[in-house]
Amino acid sequence: MGSSSSNKLHIVMFPWFAFGHISPFLQLSNKLSSHGVKISFFSASGNIPRISLMVNNNNIKLIPLTLPTVDGLPPGSESTSDMPPHMAELLKTCLDKMQPQIESLLTEMKPHFVFFDFCHQWVPQICEKLGIKSMFFSVFSAISTAYLTNPARVLACAGDIPSLEEMKKPPTGFPESNLLLKSYEARDFLYVFINFSGPGSCIYDRVLACMLSCSAILIKSCVELEGPYIDFVKTQFQKPVFLAGPVVPEPPTGSLDPKWDLWLTTFPSKSVVFCSFGSETFLKDEQIRQLITGLEITGLPFLVVLNFPPREEKAKLSFAQNLVKDKERGVVYTGWVQQQLILAHDSVGCYVSHSGFSSVTEGITSDCQLVLLPQKGDQYLNSKLVSRDMKAGVEVNRRDEDGYFGKEELCKAVRSVMVDVEEDPGRTIRVNYDKWRKFFLEKEVHEGFIRDFVKEMEAMV
Incomplete structure (x- = not known):
């Protein structure tokens, strides 16, 4: 296929x-569809209304899926935002029971590619069967x-899975x-080796099965x-690894709420510090106390958006606001x-x-200095990438054993990039930040990532 036939x-x-x-x-779908690629987007039917608000191209068709019953x-539990974290494992069980439904849809639709996620390890087998x-x-x-x-x-581990000390160190090579x-970071990562x-x-076995059996790998970088x-x-x-670029989001449209x-x-x-940890992060009371007190002693104005378990929302919001x-x-706001x-x-x-790397990207493109307070999983390594490799943000220092941070550490991190900017580390961080912001805003470069990827897909089919 030539590039003219990308449609x-x-x-x-x-x-x-x-x-x-x-x-x-969906961000990638919007980018690809602008290059004439037809997208069929699968998700649970209950997620479709929210997804539809993020679609910006007629080449994207939303396909509602029916979730099977799981004890x-x-x-109505159709996304992780609808449930406590421990219940997400039941949603994976539900996903695994959807194989006949997915095979039926793919047989009917006959797409060129299926882009799939980390826990869909059975998708490559269905795809191979259907060509x-x-x-x-x-x-x-x-x-x-x-x-x-x-x-x-796991190759160099003494046991079947890494120990805490082994997880603290990177793999060979x-x-x-x-x-x-x-x-506390290494302990959090041990979660991926738990068989529920x-x-x-x-998670580790699912991801490895996905990456070893797929036709190719695409990384958002x-x-x-x-x-x-x-x-x-x-x-x-040892297989094709393609790069989509960081998939920089389009500038926001509409008007900000007058409030x-x-x-x-x-x-x-x-001058204002904005603080948010995503919709599925619930801070403990003591960390909320340290966060808000730390922001107050910076001397800067701040807006904090926190989320709480539904049954505790009213009491915890009152606690935080007080x-x-x-x-x-x-x-302090919730919602x-x-x-x-x-x-x-x-x-x-x-x-x-x-x-979260999408949040990091939004911060850079919006010209907001980055203070990194990762909460789980890949966020810890994203923070290392931004603070150590890119040197474009500052990570809040925390206690080794449990990840506790105090108000002083939070205040110091914020002031280093907002107040004490004539001395290091703030001065160096700001110089590097400006360099990376320029790169993230080079629209033609990022369009080139997507354009090249479309050509690579065309060559595959």
Whole structure:
């Protein structure tokens, strides 16, 4: 196929039922569809209304899926945002029971490719049977795959799975051998080796099965950002590894809620700290106390968006709001906000986030300094990438054993990039940040990533 026939490409997108996965799949869909690629987007029927609000091209068709019944999974639980974290394993069981439905749809649709997610390890087998190419799309940074989910991670282990001390160290051949995780980070990563529903059900086994059996691997990154880690991934899997670039989101459209616009406008340009950790992160009371107190002692205005378990929301929100002493300068809120529009507001100059890479990208493109407070999983390695490799943000220092951070550490991190900017590390971070922001805003470069990827897919079919 030549590039002029890219409209003949038909891709099925099949992300995991979590909006932290659905969003990057949809962002990529929007980019590909603008190059004439036809997209059929699979998700549970209950997720379709929210997904439809993020679609910006007529080449994308949303395909609702029916979720089978699983004991213990309440009816209507169709994304991880609908349930406590421990119940997500039941949703994976539900996913596994969908194989006949997916095979029937693919038989009827006959796409060229199926882009699938980390726990869909049975998709390549169905695709091979039907003569369809399977593309494992990693929504995680390349450093995460290079550190955690590859054959080298377990080859040198004394036991069947890594110990805590082994998990602190990178696998053999990892590009930056002096990277050493803290105990709380390594302990969190051990979760990927837990089998909840029999052998082969752990995240590590699922991901490895996906990557070893797929036709090709797609990473949401580029050589400029993660060249050494991408090269390591290629040596581990010995198959085509394509790069989509960081898939920079389109600038936000619409107007910011007047409530936030009026409040933010009362402060000087680039002076407000915005803090959010995503919809599925619930901080403990003591960490909320340290966070809000730490922001107050920076002397800067701040807007904190927190999420709580539904049954505790009213009491916990009241607790958090009562911690704010100067209520004209500090606001605590819960619920959905127009995050991109808030970050893009002229008064906002700093973003304290959980280091999800989409959030990091939004912060950089919105010209907000990055303070990194990762909460789980790949976020820890994203934070290392931004603070150590890119040197474009500052990570909050935390206690080794349990990840506790105090108000002083939070305050120090924020002030280093917002107040003490004439001395290091703030001065160096800001110089590097400006360099990376320029790269992220080079629209033609990022269009080139997608254009080249479309050509590579055309060559495959």
